[in-house]
Amino acid sequence: MKIAIIDYGAGNIKSIQFALNRLGYEGVLTKNPNEILSADKVIFPGVGEASSAMKKLKNSGLDELIPTLTQPVLGICLGMQLLCNHTEEGNTKGLGIFDTNVIRFSNEVKVPHMGWNDIKMADEKQFFCREATGFMYFVHSFYAEICHETIATTHYLTDFSAALQKNNFYGVQFHPEKSGLVGEKLLQNFLNLKPVTHNPQPENLIK
Template identity: 45%
Template sequence: MVAILDYKSGNIRSVKNALDRLGYDSIITNCESDIERATHIILPGVGDAYNVMNYLIKSNLYSVIKSISSPVLGICIGMQILCASSQEGNVQCLNLFDIPVKKLESSQKLPHMGWNRVYDLRSPLFNGVNEGEWFYFVHSYAPILSQNSIATTNYGVEFSAALNKQNFYGTQFHPEKSGDVGLKVLSNFLIM
């Protein structure tokens, strides 16, 4: 059973739909025992860092997430809250990745919205995915490059398109919205 964390953020259903398509049972939950029992945990995307962190602190999910030992995948905002801090609302985050999330300092339009290429793939998360493959992004903030980066994307500036440290993974793009190649990334995560 895969647990999709419900922190009252948008579009959780699309992650569940993607897991359905891949044939995985999943539950949308904010209940500690569901999370402890789950084989994999997904922190879905969309929302803003300040509101999500407030919810996590109020609901005690903050410490629950920090102590998870199963594979965790944060998507978009779900990855950003695993970082040390976010410039969005100037909020301290979970610090599982010891890097800040910053506003994209780019002369390009924001939000960075649409399909962009992902490079420097260096993780089993990207098994079977080609260098330069297209993924769907929609965001204005992103984690900077670091030793935890397992993929990068360029939008006027380079940023971490994906992160990994121990059992924690994150993608700035939305695999659940990135067509078949996105499903490949999700299925790679689910066999970890």
């Protein structure tokens, strides 16, 4: 299996590669369009600031490439947020895959939100999260509002999207690569996904 990890200058790449290695896979860090297009699975990671990350995507043309991908794509943390319509961080327009906006936690709580949170599936039939529900590790100051593409939620001051899915695009706010065996199970579920046909309803993903 060919796994492409999109390289656009966002951090936390090594921990993703190590997590894939533990599962018996190799992830290729690349910004080459042909390598990304030919991959069986694509991971869109991200640790950093949204506006500067989007600028890097535009400079490399990846902002136009990513929405055209037809194989399973997994956005992690900032990667997921950049797949949304808009984020308050840097007043940044996203790629518009997920029909929701990303907003900042209020000062009523400690920001960034950092630590382990229990995630709850919106649909018990979701294969992507199957056997991967439980406590996941979060580090973030902004969150995606709940929408019709939300497949898992968690709570910090308010309920928000812990995971999103639309057709072949998946996104998680937490870091599965830092979430122990439960996170590894979710990554394995993603790697087990078959290409999906575009339709308005989520595929049956996690158990």
